[in-house]
Amino acid sequence: MADTVAPEFARFIDAERRAKRVADLPGRMVEGQVFEPVFVEQGQATELMRVAARRAAGFYRPTQRSEVVWVDGDRELAVGFAAVEVKMTDGLLGVFIPVRCDQTGPVVMQVAFAVGSAGKPGGVFAAAHRRPYGPELIVSIWGEALVAFAWQCVLGLVSQIAGATGKDARGNVLVPVEFMADAKGLQIVPMARYRFSGSSGLKT
Numbered sequence: 001m002a003d004t005v006a007p008e009f010a011r012f013i014d015a016e017r018r019a020k021r022v023a024d025l026p027g028r029m030v031e032g033q034v035f036e037p038v039f040v041e042q043g044q045a046t047e048l049m050r051v052a053a054r055r056a057a058g059f060y061r062p063t064q065r066s067e068v069v070w071v072d073g074d075r076e077l078a079v080g081f082a083a084v085e086v087k088m089t090d091g092l093l094g095v096f097i098p099v100r101c102d103q104t105g106p107v108v109m110q111v112a113f114a115v116g117s118a119g120k121p122g123g124v125f126a127a128a129h130r131r132p133y134g135p136e137l138i139v140s141i142w143g144e145a146l147v148a149f150a151w152q153c154v155l156g157l158v159s160q161i162a163g164a165t166g167k168d169a170r171g172n173v174l175v176p177v178e179f180m181a182d183a184k185g186l187q188i189v190p191m192a193r194y195r196f197s198g199s200s201g202l203k204t
Contacts, residue, residue: 003173005163006060008051012044013164028169029192034177038161041185045157046085049095052156053081056149070145077101077142084153088181091117095150099138109134111150117182158188168192 016022016038023036040048057068057079066082080098087094093113100106110133131139132146139146163173169192177191 003163005173006051006055006160009048009160009164012040012048013038013161022165025166029166029174030169031192031194033168033192035165035174035190035192037187037189038165039185039187040161042086042088042183045088045186048161049086049153049157050082050084052160053084053149053153055156056152057081070142072141075101075141077138079146079149086154086157086186088183088186090182091115091180093154093181093186095153097132097146097150099134099142099146101138103137104135107134107138109138109146111147113151113154115179115181117180118187158186161188162190165190170195 013022017024022038025035029035054063059065059081067078067080070077070079078100080100083098085096087096091114093115095111095113097109097111098106099109112133131143132150158176158179162176165174167173172193174190175193177189179186179188181187
C-alpha cells in the first residue's frame, strides 16, 4: 500500500475533522490498534474514487488527460478513468467505468464487489466470477483487466482514506482493516499496521 497520501484525501479528512465527524488520533497508535470508523457518503466517494482511478491509471499528479488506452495486439480500449463512478447498496459496491472502442462505441462497464455491511459483515467477492457487466465483446477481451482496474481503484480509495487519518507510532500511515457499504455510503476502519519483518512487536 502506498505510504504517501494524495492531497485530495488529506483535504477530505481535514474537512471531516473540522466538522467533528472524524476524531483526532488517540496519541501514539501501536501495532494493531484500531481507529474509529470513517464514513464517506456516496457523492464524496465518487469524487475520491476518481482520484484513486487516476492513480491506478498511473497519474500521481493532476492531469488534463481523462482516459488511457489499453492495447492488446491490434485491439485497443480507451478507459475513461476521470469519469469512474462508485455506487453503494447494502453490502454491495459497484464501480462504473466508461470505456470506448471502435466495435461498440462508448459504454459503461460495471464491476460489482460484495463487501458486507454493518448488519451483515462479510469478505470481499468480485461478482460474476471476475467478469464485469457490459457488452460481451469487451468482457471477453478486457474483462479480467477491467475487474483488476476496478479493484485497484477500490483499494486506492480505502487505503488513501485510512492513510489520511494519520500515522502510527512508527510514522507509518494507517491502513484499512475493514470496510463496509450501504445505501448511504462507505465506512472504513483504519488500523495501525503490524510489522512483519525486522524488529517486530509480534509475540510468538
